[in-house]
Amino acid sequence: xxxxxxxxxxxxxxxxxxAVSAYAARRGSRDPDGVAAEVMTIAWRRLQAVPADDPxxxxxxxxxxxxxxxxxxxxxxxPGETSTAPAPEVRSLDPELDRxxxxxxxxxxxxxxLVAWEDLTPTQAAAALGITPxxxxxxxxxARRRLRATLASSQPAPMPQLxxxxx
Amino acid sequence: MTNDTTLTRLRAANPVAEASTIDDEALFExxxxxxxxxxxxxxxxxxxxxxxxxxxxxxAVAASTxxxxxxxxxxxxxxxxxxxxxxxxxxxxxxxxxxxxxxxxDFRADTVMVRGGGGSMAxxxxxxxxxxxxxxxxxxxxxxxxTHAHAALDDLMRNRISIAPQGAPxxxxxxxxxxxxxxxxxxxxxxxxxxxxAEAAAGKPAGLEQSCRANGP
Numbered sequence: 001x002x003x004x005x006x007x008x009x010x011x012x013x014x015x016x017x018x019a020v021s022a023y024a025a026r027r028g029s030r031d032p033d034g035v036a037a038e039v040m041t042i043a044w045r046r047l048q049a050v051p052a053d054d055p056x057x058x059x060x061x062x063x064x065x066x067x068x069x070x071x072x073x074x075x076x077x078x079p080g081e082t083s084t085a086p087a088p089e090v091r092s093l094d095p096e097l098d099r100x101x102x103x104x105x106x107x108x109x110x111x112x113x114l115v116a117w118e119d120l121t122p123t124q125a126a127a128a129l130g131i132t133p134x135x136x137x138x139x140x141x142x143a144r145r146r147l148r149a150t151l152a153s154s155q156p157a158p159m160p161q162l163x164x165x166x167x
Numbered sequence: 168m169t170n171d172t173t174l175t176r177l178r179a180a181n182p183v184a185e186a187s188t189i190d191d192e193a194l195f196e197x198x199x200x201x202x203x204x205x206x207x208x209x210x211x212x213x214x215x216x217x218x219x220x221x222x223x224x225x226x227a228v229a230a231s232t233x234x235x236x237x238x239x240x241x242x243x244x245x246x247x248x249x250x251x252x253x254x255x256x257x258x259x260x261x262x263x264x265x266x267x268x269x270x271x272x273d274f275r276a277d278t279v280m281v282r283g284g285g286g287s288m289a290x291x292x293x294x295x296x297x298x299x300x301x302x303x304x305x306x307x308x309x310x311x312x313x314t315h316a317h318a319a320l321d322d323l324m325r326n327r328i329s330i331a332p333q334g335a336p337x338x339x340x341x342x343x344x345x346x347x348x349x350x351x352x353x354x355x356x357x358x359x360x361x362x363x364x365a366e367a368a369a370g371k372p373a374g375l376e377q378s379c380r381a382n383g384p
Contacts, residue, residue, distance in 0.1 A: 006199075007199050010198075011195070017191070022183045025182070026181070034311070037309065038265065038266070039266070040194075041198050042265075044201060044203060045203055048203075062266055066265040066266060069265035073315060092182065097176065112177060116177040117181045117183075147173050147177070
């Protein structure tokens with residue numbers, strides 16, 4: 001059976017399924033493959049909006065919203081629950097780094113993780129966050145400085161509940 | 168810029184070091200069986216929505232010379248800034264399905280609507296979005312997403328949508344409704360929605376899919 005142009009294009013997008021699933025797992029999703037499947041469904045439905053040359057930032061941006069929606073839904077069903085059990089394949093972070101990351105504002109944390117864990121370039125990460133590359137570089141610089149300062153301090157950082165930024 | 172020790176330490180702590188590869192042809196086939204946005208018909212508003220009919224009617228008499236008359240005949244009509252603000256405010260109250268965004272609506276300067284109309288448009292868009300999200304969830308076998316969508320639509324039907332009484336004027340609005348609200352004409356439209364939701368919950372999503380195709384984003 002021959003694929004349509006759209007299907008051929010979507011197959012290239014779909015090849016990033018594993019990367020999207022890993023992203024969801026790194027952000028604490030309990031069902032990373034489910035998140036990736038939902039992101040792919042959205043990508044297919046809005047294929048014209050997905051950049052053909054580099055779909056990964058778009059996919060991460062969408063995955064971020066889906067993971068947040070999952071977290072919101074979880075909090076609604078279990079209002080008292082503040083900690084999240086990650087997917088089983090996820091290695092736990094060292095407590096000091098975990099604390100320091102949680103102490104960051106959500107946009108700062110996401111800027112750092114897109115570069116450090118998702119290995120995106122600043123331009124790609126800016127696209128994932130919907131901001132300009134210049135704004136992203138400023139955000140990344142500040143985030144690194146804040147993380148470094150928190151890690152350097154001997155006092156344990158506060159552990160606010162992960163904040164959900166609007167879609 | 169990215170080679171300092173903080174980032175190096177963070178990179179080393181990556182909790183999922185490598186992305187797995189997936190070769191799930193069945194999932195791929197299920198997804199591409201769904202309609203794409205470009206394959207759908209141009210979105211159109213649900214004709215049953217009394218509020219939008221009223222808005223169209225009122226807009227027709229919105230020539231500047233009719234401004235005073237409009238306000239005299241329909242004391243509850245509002246202009247674009249109010250409707251735009253209502254639409255924005257409704258977005259902070261209503262929840263869209265994951266992956267959906269609010270469409271930008273061009274409230275032209277000469278637009279007039281009934282008070283609350285901007286919020287009603289948001290409810291209508293939200294309802295259509297959840298219908299499409301539900302249809303997609305059923306197609307890909309995502310029970311959790313389907314349950315979520317069903318609950319969201321139940322909530323809209325129960326708390327945001329009401330039926331105008333028989334013989335009510337076109338600019339009728341519920342008296343004690345919580346903003347935002349949407350009014351259906353008493354022509355069976357509300358019951359039709361109830362029926363297709365019940366059928367979708369029972370595993371027959373044909374009506375839901377049709378409604379999504381007709382009204383979805």
